[in-house]
Amino acid sequence: MDCRFKFRFSKPHIVELVHLLEIPDPFTTKTRYTASAIEAVCIMLNRLAWPHRLGTMVQTFGRSREALSSIANSVVQHVYDKFGHLLQWDYDRLNADWMKSCGDAIHAQGAPLTTCIGFIDGTVRGICRPGKKVQKSVYNGHKRKHALKYQAVTSPDGIIVHLHGPEPGSRHDAYLLARSGLVEKLQSKLVVSGTRYVIYGDPAYGVNDVIVSGFKGAKLNEHEAEFNRRMSAVRVSVEWGFGIVRNLWTFVDYKGGQKLWLQSLGMHYSVAVILTNVHTCLRQGNQVSQYFGLKPPSAAQYLHSKQQ
Numbered sequence: 001m002d003c004r005f006k007f008r009f010s011k012p013h014i015v016e017l018v019h020l021l022e023i024p025d026p027f028t029t030k031t032r033y034t035a036s037a038i039e040a041v042c043i044m045l046n047r048l049a050w051p052h053r054l055g056t057m058v059q060t061f062g063r064s065r066e067a068l069s070s071i072a073n074s075v076v077q078h079v080y081d082k083f084g085h086l087l088q089w090d091y092d093r094l095n096a097d098w099m100k101s102c103g104d105a106i107h108a109q110g111a112p113l114t115t116c117i118g119f120i121d122g123t124v125r126g127i128c129r130p131g132k133k134v135q136k137s138v139y140n141g142h143k144r145k146h147a148l149k150y151q152a153v154t155s156p157d158g159i160i161v162h163l164h165g166p167e168p169g170s171r172h173d174a175y176l177l178a179r180s181g182l183v184e185k186l187q188s189k190l191v192v193s194g195t196r197y198v199i200y201g202d203p204a205y206g207v208n209d210v211i212v213s214g215f216k217g218a219k220l221n222e223h224e225a226e227f228n229r230r231m232s233a234v235r236v237s238v239e240w241g242f243g244i245v246r247n248l249w250t251f252v253d254y255k256g257g258q259k260l261w262l263q264s265l266g267m268h269y270s271v272a273v274i275l276t277n278v279h280t281c282l283r284q285g286n287q288v289s290q291y292f293g294l295k296p297p298s299a300a301q302y303l304h305s306k307q308q
Helices: 002-007 009-022 037-049 054-061 065-087 096-108 130-139 173-180 182-186 224-236 237-248 266-284 285-292 299-303
Strands: 116-126 146-152 162-168 198-201 211-213
Touching: 002 009, 002 037, 002 162, 009 037, 009 266, 009 299, 037 065, 037 266, 065 162, 065 266, 096 116, 096 285, 116 173, 116 224, 130 285, 146 173, 146 237, 146 266, 146 285, 146 299, 162 173, 162 266, 173 182, 198 224, 211 285, 224 237, 224 299, 237 266, 237 285
Parallel strands: 116 198, 198 211
Antiparallel strands: 116 146, 146 162
16 A cells, blocks of 8 residues: 555556566666666655655655656656657557447447547646746636646547647647547548447537537537537546546646646656556456446557567
């Protein structure tokens, strides 16, 4: 329990994680700090798991603040460089069989659509108040805070299969969608044997060849209202996905630690999502996958590891 509390993974899973993430042993940073692969991974995990100060980590690891910061950031960079592409839609793993399984699982849970493979939504992550030049662009009026926005697609096996961001907190969901290029990327990829699979989102995303959204308007007929109700009931799973990231890696959700110019906030959040996906795989599921009754891939399959 103490290991999971501090690092979010059990001891056996941390050992497995070292191999899956291809962490060199020993691990050496550009500033010449060296640690064993397991220690390096534990430093990164503990840094992301809690919004505590580096001084608190000094007591745990017996290293200087400078060493801990360098090692944690270097492992984050390593994971991002090697596996960040998995958040831009993994065409090899997300194939025809996978799409069929996702569509069946979502429909079985009550969705009227039989070809929906996932859900798209945005999340607003608070940051420290930045300099005056950018305050307006990152201020989110709806949440009433300075923030960055991310866009994600969550599939019914509990995996976040796409992440785009960060973008300024003032930007609309439609802006993030356009910037991500997701529609263009998936336009031809979601058609299998004459069947077009889709992603579901709220009305802000509109309707196109890739995304289906709920009906808009105050005067919906009975069929339209029922469609919206049933799709909204299953769409909540994407919010669960964001919640899992937030609960596992509280450092990336702690506004006081998210300083726009001092940290690579987008890289940290991306790695938190990758680690969340690996966590889901190693534990053979999460709230989302259990709800839809669809198991996630193994961690080795997700990372395309040579260890599988």
